[in-house]
Each structure stands twice: as structure tokens, then as C-alpha cells.
Amino acid sequence: MPTFVYMTRCDGCGQCVDICPSDIMHIDKTLRRAYNIEPNMCWECYSCVKACPHNAIDVRGYADFAPLGHSVRVDRNEEKGVIAWRIKFRNGKKTIDLLAPITTKPWGTCIPKLADEPAPGEEMRSSELLYKEPTYVRMDDDGLHTLESNGLTLKEGVYY
Amino acid sequence: MFTINPFAELSASIPIYAMQAYVVVMVLFVIGGTVLDMLHKKSAQYFFENAKKAEKSAMRTVSGGEKATLALSTLTSEVLTSSEFNNQKRRLSHLFTMYGFILFAAMTAVMIFAYPTPATPTPAIIPVLWHVGALMLCFGGYWFWLFIRVDVFSEGKKWYKLDRADLFIVSLLMTCTFALIWSFLQYAGVAGWSVLAFALFILASTVLFVGVYFSKFAHMFFKPAAAYQKKITKADGSRENLPEDYVLTDTDVQVQFPDIPEYMGTSPANMGLGIKRESPNHY
Numbered sequence: 001m002p003t004f005v006y007m008t009r010c011d012g013c014g015q016c017v018d019i020c021p022s023d024i025m026h027i028d029k030t031l032r033r034a035y036n037i038e039p040n041m042c043w044e045c046y047s048c049v050k051a052c053p054h055n056a057i058d059v060r061g062y063a064d065f066a067p068l069g070h071s072v073r074v075d076r077n078e079e080k081g082v083i084a085w086r087i088k089f090r091n092g093k094k095t096i097d098l099l100a101p102i103t104t105k106p107w108g109t110c111i112p113k114l115a116d117e118p119a120p121g122e123e124m125r126s127s128e129l130l131y132k133e134p135t136y137v138r139m140d141d142d143g144l145h146t147l148e149s150n151g152l153t154l155k156e157g158v159y160y
Numbered sequence: 161m162f163t164i165n166p167f168a169e170l171s172a173s174i175p176i177y178a179m180q181a182y183v184v185v186m187v188l189f190v191i192g193g194t195v196l197d198m199l200h201k202k203s204a205q206y207f208f209e210n211a212k213k214a215e216k217s218a219m220r221t222v223s224g225g226e227k228a229t230l231a232l233s234t235l236t237s238e239v240l241t242s243s244e245f246n247n248q249k250r251r252l253s254h255l256f257t258m259y260g261f262i263l264f265a266a267m268t269a270v271m272i273f274a275y276p277t278p279a280t281p282t283p284a285i286i287p288v289l290w291h292v293g294a295l296m297l298c299f300g301g302y303w304f305w306l307f308i309r310v311d312v313f314s315e316g317k318k319w320y321k322l323d324r325a326d327l328f329i330v331s332l333l334m335t336c337t338f339a340l341i342w343s344f345l346q347y348a349g350v351a352g353w354s355v356l357a358f359a360l361f362i363l364a365s366t367v368l369f370v371g372v373y374f375s376k377f378a379h380m381f382f383k384p385a386a387a388y389q390k391k392i393t394k395a396d397g398s399r400e401n402l403p404e405d406y407v408l409t410d411t412d413v414q415v416q417f418p419d420i421p422e423y424m425g426t427s428p429a430n431m432g433l434g435i436k437r438e439s440p441n442h443y
Contacts, residue, residue: 008206008386013247014314027310031376032325051435053246055402071401078434081424084403092216099406099417101424107434 001059001072002039003048009056010034016048016057050076050083061087078107161347162291165282166339167271169346170358176276182362183272186369193372194381200373203382211389219397230391238387247439250308256300257332263293264336291343294336301333327367328375334364 003025005016010033016025017034024038025048034057036042049057061072069090076083085098120131134140147154167179198204222230237243242258245251267290275282309329311317322330338361345354372378393400406413408428414421420428 008203008382009390011245011250012310013245013250014310017310017314027315028325029323030325032310032323054244055400073401073403075403075405077405078436079430079432080406080408081428081431081434082406082408082420084406086401086403088217088401097403097416099403099413100419101428103431103434104423105431106429107432108437 001044001061002042003036003044003046003057003059004039005034005036006056006058007031007033007035009054010052011054011056013053015051015053019047019051021045021047046074049074076102081106161344162288163284164343164347165271165275165287165290166343166346167268168275168278168280168282171277176272179272179276183269186365189369190372190377193370194378196373197378198382207382207385207389211392214389214393214396214398214400217398217401222392222395226395227392230395231388234384234388234391239384244383244387247308250304253300253304253308256296257304258300260293260295260297260300260336261332263289264297264339265293267293291340294340297336298333298340301329301336305329305333324374325376327371328377331364331368331371331375335361335368338364 012027012032012034014027014034017027019025022038022041022043022045024036024041025034026037027033028035034048044059046059049059055073055075059072059074061070069092071088072085073088074083074085081101081103083100083102085096087096087098089095137144143149170179242251242254245254267286270286271282271290274280275286305326306312306319309319311321311323311325312319338357342354342357342361345357368375368377390400406417408414408420408424409426414426
């Protein structure tokens with residue numbers, strides 16, 4: 001679902017140019033508005049869609065679920081910590097609304113202070129474990145947590 | 161220098177009717193260029209078709225009075241204070257450039273039509289405003305061109321690498337820069353260089369106004385229309401198909417999207433600025 005820009009909404013601020021990891025969002029040489037120079041190379045990370053302060057960037061949904069005339073729009077709200085999607089079908093009537101959390105703690109409050117950590121010893125360097133791995137996967141808390149150890153079972157099929 | 165009407169001095173060598181005719185022709189070029197630009201890009205047609213499409217997804221009807229209020233707020237906010245810019249530096253630079261240009265253009269017309277010769281003495285405030293306008297435009301314009309322009313700021317290009325998109329800003333800056341140089345040289349009595357500066361001033365202003373069709377000069381006409389339409393879509397609930405601006409503490413929202421109370425609690429905290437904590441300058 002490559003991105004495209006609504007030229008009338010874009011003010012040429014360059015935030016999408018700055019954030020695009022594929023470096024395919026650039027500024028048009030005639031109107032100084034952003035555009036996707038190579039949609040085939042877009043890997044649909046949506047960074048530009050979310051970064052655009054004017055919601056001027058949209059995505060083209062795949063034809064199988066959203067044929068011509070559809071709309072897939074997203075609004076990322078940092079302060080609320082949520083991302084909202086609205087998918088509108090091409091008949092213009094049916095819509096699907098989605099809302100999901102993107103963080104549960106205020107931004108920037110949980111960045112590990114790596115400089116304060118002690119340097120890894122020889123044993124840690126030669127270990128197969130990654131940094132903080134036993135703690136982060138809770139191995140040091142009664143072993144690896146599994147469905148069984150948590151009293152859960154895997155249900156068959158698709159369920160919500 | 162600041163209190164002298166440079167056009168009155170010029171009337172000794174150029175007939176008044178030629179100066180007045182030039183201004184009228186340039187105004188006609190602006191009108192013609194804008195109309196051609198609208199026809200070529202079909203921008204007016206796009207706006208009307210888009211407005212009709214948005215009406216179909218409207219949740220409510222916006223009354224005539226409400227539309228008038230929105231038009232007024234577009235005028236006082238987006239047009240007069242350039243509030244659409246998210247980047248405050250660009251907004252400030254745009255305000256300087258815009259009001260500088262308005263002052264400069266208006267005072268030029270006043271001096272050429274009302275006080276064209278030394279026989280009709282110009283009130284000192286008129287040339288002062290003309291010079292202040294040109295200086296404001298130069299301040300805002302050069303700030304934009306050298307530092308804020310996205311080509312330089314985000315694309316990492318050198319300031320002297322020009323594209324067609326620069327036709328407008330460069331011709332605008334050259335117009336005011338050479339106008340100021342011309343006024344100074346005329347005041348200093350440097351005859352030859354003053355003629356050269358005047359010729360470059362006229363060349364730049366001719367490129368600015370004749371090039372409306374090729375440059376982005378016409379943005380001042382369609383940008384307010386786009387801002388107004390954006391406000392209408394917010395008011396009628398169609399929101400350009402964007403999702404709702406959900407209130408996370410609303411119980412209906414929490415029932416509809418149970419992930420919110422499960423992961424964020426029933427009264428989620430303000431998470432801060434996130435991606436906006438740091439201005440993008442990573443090129």
C-alpha cells in the first residue's frame with residue numbers, strides 16, 4: 001500500500017522527507033510539495049503518514065480488500081498514545097474504525113540508561129544471551145513463561 | 161533615502177503614463193496567469209468536486225451562518241496569521257514576506273498613481289512604508305530561502321541550487337532587493353549604477369508577475385480555499401475520511417475498543433509529545 005500526497009493539503013514542511021527510511025519521499029521541483037518518487041520501493045512503514053502534521057499523506061489499499069474508490073486513513077495521536085484507522089469501502093457507506101494503543105507509558109520515560117550500566121564481563125560476552133535477555137523474557141522468574149505455566153490453553157481457529 | 165519617493169525622482173526620465181501602464185499590465189498578468197493556472201491545473205474544478213464528494217460523507221449539515229463563521233475564521237487565522245504552518249519559523253518568515261509584499265506593492269501603487277512627480281509632494285510615511293515593506297520581505301524571504309526552505313533543510317541541497325519552484329521566491333526577493341539598492345543609489349546620486357539597479361528591479365518584477373502561470377504565485381488564491389474546505393469537512397463530520405478524534409475516557413469508546421482500558425487503564429495519562437519532541441533535522 002504505497003503512500004501518496006494530497007498536494008492541496010501539503011505545505012512542503014519536509015517532515016516526511018526527513019523520516020522516510022527508504023528515502024523516497026521528496027520535494028517536487030515545480031510546486032515544492034512532497035511526493036513519493038518511487039511507490040514500488042515503498043515498504044509501507046507509514047512513517048510519513050503518521051509524521052505528516054496536515055494528514056496530507058494517504059495510502060492506497062490493496063485492490064483485493066479495497067478496490068478503487070476506497071479510503072484507508074490513519075491518525076496517530078502522540079499525546080493520547082493511540083493510533084486510529086478508518087477504512088471506508090468504495091460504496092462510501094460501510095466503514096471500519098480501529099483504535100489501538102501505541103504506548104502505555106509517556107514517551108521518553110523508559111529509555112534504558114546504557115551509559116550507567118556496568119560493562120559486560122567476559123562471561124557475558126561469550127554468552128548466547130542478549131543484553132538483559134533473562135530479565136526481559138522473564139527467564140529468571142521461575143523459568144520461561146509458557147501458556148501451560150500460566151494456566152492457559154491454545155484455542156483452535158480464529159477467535160476474538 | 162527612506163522618506164524619498166523614488167518614482168517621483170524617476171518621472172524626470174520616464175513618462176508617468178509609462179510607469180502607470182506598467183503597473184496596470186502587471187496586474188493584468190497576475191489575473192490572467194492565475195486564471196490560466198486554475199484552468200490548467202483544474203484546481204477550482206477539483207475543489208468543487210471534492211466539496212461535493214465530502215458532502216456525501218457529511219454527518220450533519222453546516223448552516224449558512226456557520227459557513228460564514230468558518231470563512232471569517234479562515235480569513236483571520238489561515239490568511240491573516242498564516243496559522244496553517246506547523247513550523248513556527250516558517251510561519252514567522254511567511255508573515256514577514258507576506259505583509260512586506262503587501263506593503264511594498266500597495267505603496268508602489270500609491271506612489272505611482274497618487275504622487276508620481278515632485279510637483280505632488282509625497283507624504284513621508286508612504287516611502288517609509290515602501291522601504292519597510294521591502295526590508296520585511298527581504299528579511300522573511302532570505303530567512304526562508306537560505307535556511308528554512310525544505311530543499312535546504314530536509315533535502316540537504318545547497319542554497320544556490322535552484323529549481324522551477326524557486327521562480328517565485330527568487331523573483332520576489334530580487335524585486336525587493338534591487339528596489340532597495342536602486343532607491344539607495346538614487347539617493348546617493350550614483351547615476352550609472354542606479355540605472356542598472358532599476359533595470360534589474362524591473363526585470364525581476366516582470367519575471368515575478370509575468371511568471372504567475374509558471375510559478376507558485378497563485379498559491380495565495382487557492383490556499384485559503386483549501387483551508388476553508390478543511391474547516392467545512394471538520395464541521396460537517398466527514399473529516400476527509402479521517403478517523404474520529406476519540407476521547408479515551410469515554411465509556412462508549414472503551415466498550416467499542418476494549419484494548420484501550422486493558423492496556424492503558426480507564427483514564428490514560430497524557431503521553432507527551434512523542435515524535436514531536438524533537439524537530440526533524442537529521443539529514
